[in-house]
Amino acid sequence: MSQTIVQKFGGTSVGDTTKIKNVANRIKTYHDDGKNVAVVVSAMGKTTDELVDLADQITQNPPKREMDMLLSTGEQVSISLLAMALNEVGVPAISFTGFQIKVKTDGNHSNAKIESIERRRIDEAFAEGKVVIIAGFQGIDTNENITTLGRGGSDTTAVAVAAALGADECEIYTDVNGVYTTDPRKVPEAKMHKQITYEEMLELASLGAGVLHSRSVEMAMNFGVTIHVRSSFHSEPGTLVVSEEKIMENMRVSGVTVKSDQARVTIPDVKDQPGIAAELFHALSEKDIIVDVIVQSSPHDGVNTISFTIAKKDVNSAKPILESIKDKLSGRDIEIDEDIAILSAVGVGMKSHVGVASQMFQALAKVGINILMISTSEIKISCVIPQTRANEGLKAVHDIFELEKVGS
């Protein structure tokens, strides 16, 4: 039986028709090799941003269903053009939308989760010797409404297709050579990893490393799919995302990230009583608002201060909820600071090394960056810092862990 391979090309890789033709030539080499090739494609270049802008010119409050209907159109353009480009170089190809291969999701518009994919039409196309081109980022809910998977979600479509087809590897072609110790556009000294664990990659992706959609990593881990992040501009290998057992040496810190789309909410003088925190966070979760870092000060005179971070996009929906329970909590005014960033260091080796947190704090102290909040897990340390110092902090932490020496 032919080997099946899944390849995903991101927006920059299909940014114009010349790039689409290059992608077609690359796919051709795999097809000529006798492989079954399924290709997942993102919208061309900045198309999705432009579609968001169009909606913005009409309303600040678009119905989520219509927003998904709009954003899903970008991928329909790129899949058809790529199928044409393949046919042009003599490779039979057929494109499919999420609807056509039944990428079934839950009904959570703009952040839907894939539940299943039907492989019948993909298998039929393979049997006819065709390359299959699939629109990333989109699915359908139980009522056949179009849903989208969240920005960057084509990676997740690709891994889901790989899992559905039982492919061993999912290649994610992008505009950098692989996964680096931090965003190479922000810190030019960043080094590429040859391999990284699912666990670390999942943390890095959730904490702001935009190179992979975090849900794609979660899915790859659950289904044992190896992800290969590599450049669409040359054929050198990139980074393999694999299980921990496959990696010889665990790094203390393997990556540093910064997340700038967050806001800090501070509630002063909260009554020091059982049930208060439960009430506050229950009210937020009822409205699907995800809370990240939470810090509560020790009580003094029967009150304490609770601070937590939420996504900036949720600030407007959080405000009325907080106002409605304000009197029960404290009565004092609630402060919201949108000028913050979450700076994090990640590494599976943290489980067995001491002193990593203190080194990170020293790096920030040395450049005079004030830490507003701290949160840790087994393999990560996060510090909330002022947004204006984010890139400086990123560089300082990257330096202290000598990440520029990775791989050398």
Ligand code: ADP
């Ligand atoms: P695509 O359109 O191919 O999906 P993305 O823009 O989503 O591409 O992801 C690639 C970008 O991710 C890179 O251009 C880079 O700036 C950014 N990035 C952030 N963190 C990292 C990291 N740790 N390693 C590599 N790239 C990163």
Ligand code: ASP
């Ligand atoms: N086109 C979508 C976006 O820009 C999905 C993706 O590129 O992965 O977010």
Ligand code: MG
């Ligand atoms: Mg992406």
